[in-house]
Amino acid sequence: MIIDLKNEIGKDLIVRLDAEHLFKKLEGNSQKVIMDFSDIDFINRSFAQEYLNRKMVVDYEIEEINVPDVVKNMFNVILEWNGYDLRY
Template sequence: MIINLKNEISSNLIVRLEAENLFKQLDEYSTNITMDFSGIEFINRSFAQEYLNRKFSVDYEIEEINVPDVVKNMFNVILEWNGYDMRY
């Protein structure tokens, strides 16, 4: 299943609740998911933190595609801040 975040949410990923709601919907499917970040122009720390927390706590695989630098950079800030030894 491919989820286009721009179409599902917005080109600006801002609200933590949007990430929560996204994963609540995905939990119903419990299958491997591909998150398409094409067209994303901005992501704030709250959304990124919630997204990564949820991603690492689910029982299914989540892959990201078309991840712009603005998203990679924010994910890397969150990962480093939380002590993960990985980079996007």
């Protein structure tokens, strides 16, 4: 299953609630999910924190593709703040 975040949410990933809704749509999913970050221009801390928190507790694999530097950098900030030694 591939989710195009630009079409699903928009070019700017801002609202924590959008991340919540995204993962609620995937409840009960058991297959690998590919999150396509193509053409994402901005991500804020709230969305990134919620996305990563939810990603860590799901029972299925999530792979991110076409992740722009702005998203990678924010994910790395969130991971570092939370004491994880992971890099995007």
